[in-house]
Amino acid sequence: MINLFNSRKLFVKVICLMLFVTQAQAQVKEQGIIPQPFKIQKNNTVFTFSRSSGIAVGNGIDSDNLTFFNQYFHQLAGYNLPINKTATAIKLNIDSANVEQPEGYKLSVTAKQISITGHDQAGVFYGLQSLVQLLHADARKMTVEGCVVEDHPRFSYRGMHLDVSRHFFKVDAIEKWIDLLALYKINTFHWHLTDDQGWRIEIKKYPLLQSISAYRDETIIGHKRDSPHVFDGKRYGGYYTQEEVKAVVKYAMERHITIIPEIEMPGHALAALSAYPQLGCTGGPYKAATFWGIFDDVYCAGNEETFTFLQNVLDEVLPLFPSKYIHIGGDECPKTKWKTCPKCQKRIKDEHLKDEHELQSYFISRMEKYLNSKGRQIIGWDEILEGGLAPGATVMSWTGEEGGIAAAKQHHDAIMTPEKYVYLDYYQSLYSSEPLAGGGYTPLSKIYNYEPITKELTTDEAKYIKGVQANAWSEYMASPAQAERQLFPRMLALAEIAWTDKGNKNYAGFLKRLRYQQTLLKQLNINSANTFDEITDSLSESAGHEVQLALNTTLPGSNIYYTTDGSAPTLKSKKYSKPFSITASGTVKAAVFSGAKQYGHMYEKDFHLHKAIGKSVTLTNQPKGGYNSGDAFGLVNGVFGNKLYNDGQWYGFNGEDLEAVVDLGKVQTVSQLGINILKYHWQKMWEPQVLTFETSADGKTYTEVYRQTTFNANGINPVHASIKPIQARYVRVKGTNKGIIPPGEYIAGAKAWLLVDELIVD
Template identity: 80%
Template sequence: MINTCTVVLKYIRYTLCFCLLMNVVHAQVKEQGIIPQPYSIQKNGEVFRFSPAVAINIRDGISTDNLIFFNQYFHQLAGYNLSVKKTIAPSIQLSINSNKITEPEGYQLSIASKQINIIGHDQAGVFYGLQSLVQLLHKSNGKITVQGCTIEDHPRFAYRGMHLDVSRHFFKVNAIKKWIDLLALYKINTFHWHLTDDQGWRIEIKKYPLLQSISAYRDETIIGHKKDSPHRFDGKRYGGYYTQEEVKAVVKYAMERHISIIPEIEMPGHALAALAAYPELGCTGGPYKTATYWGIFDDVYCAGNEQTFTFLKNVLDEVLPLFPSKYIHIGGDECPKTKWKTCPKCQRRIKDEHLKDEHELQSYFIGRMEKYLNSKGRQIIGWDEILEGGLAPGATVMSWTGEEGGIAAAKLHHNAIMTPEKYVYLDYYQSLYPSEPLAGGGYTPLSKVYNYEPITKELSGDEAKYIKGVQANAWSEYLASMAQAEHQIFPRILALAEIGWTDKENKSYPNFLKRLRYEQPLLKQLNINLADTFDEITDSVMESADRQIQLALSSTLPGSQIYYTTDGTTPGLKSKKYDKPFLISTSGKIKAAVFSGTKQYGRVYEKDFHLHKAIGKTVTLTNQPQGGYNPGNTFGMVNGVFGSKLYNDGQWYGFNGDDLEAVVDLGKAQPVSQLGINILKYHWQKMWEPTLLTFEISTDGKNYTEVYRQTTFNDNGINAVRANIKTTQARYIRVKGTNKGIIPPGEYIAGAKAWLMVDEIVVK
């Protein structure tokens, strides 16, 4: 275990150098904390003080080879080296005792006035004990101290992972190593490296040189968001790949930090980059081009072609020696069956193998590759679509579309890793402020990541043991630089670290934030471009007892106060002080800001309200909204808040293949002269306008009269339908929208169900 201490010492160097520069910050913090929160901490009131007399004692087979680095780093802080010798006190004792520390990766860290003891169950346990010690180091008035305590600690889950997509945007080796350092510091032990996709092939395969010269590059890259229409491009060739020697170096670097790297070689879908170089592997023979925009593509590996399997086996034969990990990720997600349905070879395969349909053909494909990897002593992991057509024996499911895949796998007694996009996708927006950098469509604030619980109530105690861990995913469509990637990953990956390591009974979001604030200066000192906006204002639009709209504002910043205005002016210390939720009585813009003392923290919060006759009224739906576009009630349809173009704010209601039929009860008959609704049209996100939209009115809820219809919606984005009608008495308003149904041929994701997206039924 030559490298058990190596990286930790690097962190000690970072931390100690940081302490030299940040004494004032440290002095303001009464108590230092550890991320992730340990299993137990018992303080003893003692203090360990570093001095030239302190020595390091390494026992039980732990290598002393790297202690010279420890002294090098320590010297930067203290101006002297710590000696390495067998001594009792004052000293730092490192040892392994699996009988005393029974949990894998577990450790005990004991700090007294004369001695620091770290006992690990294994080498990883010693390593993680040192990570905790790093976070506890404190410098004040030129003295380096550690507060006395005993920490008993071990991880909740064996698998604690972070995924990084390098296909959409390519990150160089130095960036990968930098992020691996941070994963190790926070006890994340798995790095899932997404190496191949439609937009680029990123690993050298010597048997297939065209993967380097063709598949690793694309002609240009989309500008802006995929949902924009028409698409715009930068006209610049883009790409790159890792040589096998570079991969070996990264894998070795990670292993020294007790991180296993799992490579992902995507199959049978997301294959355009590979097909661009080797078109004979596709169903049509091409020609194909490496994708220049983001999305899902119909052209996939041909499952009826033996050359496909020969190619993939040869690729894996070069990949496996580079990665000693037990698992190999084979993707398996988002594989359209369109080409397979019309491909003679695929249809012949279905017939010859006595398969029921194309879904079973995918299962055949995955099962065949699994057998090959099993023959090489490896196991497969795949995204939850590998459940389609039957789960391959021995496969581990990585559940991303929701939790259902992981639940289904666990009930079948298959191992599962929980990574649902709704909770742990780091490429999604982490705030709803308009100035937030471009990101994916979802919304996963730090609090939502932190509060995710991987063991769902649907699983029994016996089934729960098949949930092996949790992972956060960073897809790189909108991570065009290291700085952008870090802004998205940090600090949310620290929340993931605590999900994976800390027992749920020991978790506390306020306590986590307290520890995170202490970590912020260190992360910045390590040149991490973290998002430090998690204490900014968040809101809740609620219905009052008398069915009016009220707005609640909050901030997690300790000792702060919120000031707000209702006339659209910029809030300041002389504005109205927020102390409780308040009613929204007129249309207009609310602005608010957080102040710590006299200093404003973060960005100014803004929200527009549009009041009308249907505010707070009862809405009845014939069909229920689905997926991530089901807010759980109909209040958002009549709350005066319009959904944004980012469709991630919980205001939009989505109907996947189903029609909209909503009835608003105004409570009594009254004059109505304008009816409206907002429709979201983004064909590149499968969001289609209705083929027919109608408004009907009634006084009794039984007999309706149509007063407006519309069949065309021209704007890409939000179509704000406002129908001016002859003033009429009405109590009930019925809105009908006919779903596009199946997306037609030639359109993005043809053959899939269309989403009908609506928000705010307006009555004036």
């Protein structure tokens, strides 16, 4: 039975709380729908509900579901809306000929009638979600402004991922968030149920998964990058019974949301191995991980019992989830243990595999065939491309867009979920008040402006991009309130990427609608973040090689006031009107004022001016990954990178050396040299083996003037080198990369990162 009018939990809140939302209309003038419809045309009419307003339900729509709606309506208006075939006030119909696109709908509101016609049941449901967002309530009168909406989704897959292994969320929280996903037309919930830190689903054949694997001894306090790690000493865990899983799946289906379970393999298996150590390459003992990261102990690919175990697990999982797809992970599987495991090496030989990467492909392909035999398809993270893409597999591209591009070019379905753009565990502002998060930076604007169809794909290849998903990893989400702050309102931006036609997207318009929705989210007791209107900045180089600072806020009708002497800005401070040059070292502070009241947190940025500011920098090796601001200006802009390495100031070299030359423009006296080095071994960020500075007057002959080989601090290591004054035009800095991370260290065998920022010359 499909509940077209949402749940008792959500819809009663939505209807009743429209009273509160309407009170905010004096401040919020743009009501609107999220995600933005394909086409919406407003008119000057208003539909007003009355006791005689009846609901006519067309063929194919279960009228029993309207009972709940009437209960909610009665709580607000004091009367029920009669349901009958001949009612003329509100009409619901399914007509696939009139609405051609799956999940599409037409919503029409005039003074006399509201009608919703859907292509299918989902279409009618989504039409009702749009109607909910358009309702006005005043006293006990409910109205809807006249409009015609024609709408359908851009992508068939519109998803949110939630990790419940690192932190466990109870059923009521999951259902609360499913309600919100449905309201904003998200149709897939990717449930990450197993990982190194905990196994979260009941498997009756393997009871130790519940008694051992579902729990860890303690949990890390603070960030993984900290050294040494600190723990809380408290046993932590939990799991969902199969009956609870069934209830959540049914709950989601009633809201047209498909739940895709993820059972991780072959990596991220420590929790399972802690209960069944014979499934690992060494036989253990193993324990569920108490901190976050990647671990060498994975399922043994040479052990037949591994496949028997996973097949038996899936045999209990499949009846719980009717989804076409089953996610089998496939990501971050170190090959360290496989390389020394006799069983794995025998498997490679017996199966005529080239190496451990092809062994991973064998593992994935074998599990795919098993799931195919059960009538299911697999989805895996983009590492399933290793050793050859398993036939029929769908790639979920997370490390970047390359995996999705590669899959589409091979005519395999792909879902775009790149870490850089749509990870919800990352910071959403750079203010110091921001709660602890994963490390990256994905503000609302960055998510909203992400485009899943890349220019590398032809029109035909683009058809294989089935949708987009935002991922929430819960390492730093210890409570539902913390999780909600990370999820919302960024999931609303993801919803608009996934549903709205590219040509209809507009960030300014989205923000107008979002400000209205924020009031609703608050009344629904959602701990939604509200940092998106706070000051953001950008740095550029002026013609005179000065650093120019631009400030911006998206808050309507507001002004920015700033100071350059480190004092707190007030309405008497300088009013910002255009980018300005930084002419001296010091701290710029700024604040947004709406009328006479300061909005949000105060902005601060420190500047350190020196002789190399704005000068030309030549890099022998180019930075990699997300540690690159796009050009070399960030190395000489006077701003030091933060300890979170997410502000675009850090330059990262993966397995390669640093070699940079600064041209000062003319020969001059140099007596001070410096650079900042980032050292976080738990993040694969290693100090250089050797750091040297060299100077030259002609750019050809260089003289070494400083050398350093030890960097002791965990975090930022500032290098301050006082040298004998020398005449020079060019300064060259070299940093020898650690290369391959040595045995016994975190992610041994991987390439080390060398992160540097700000080449200081004085």
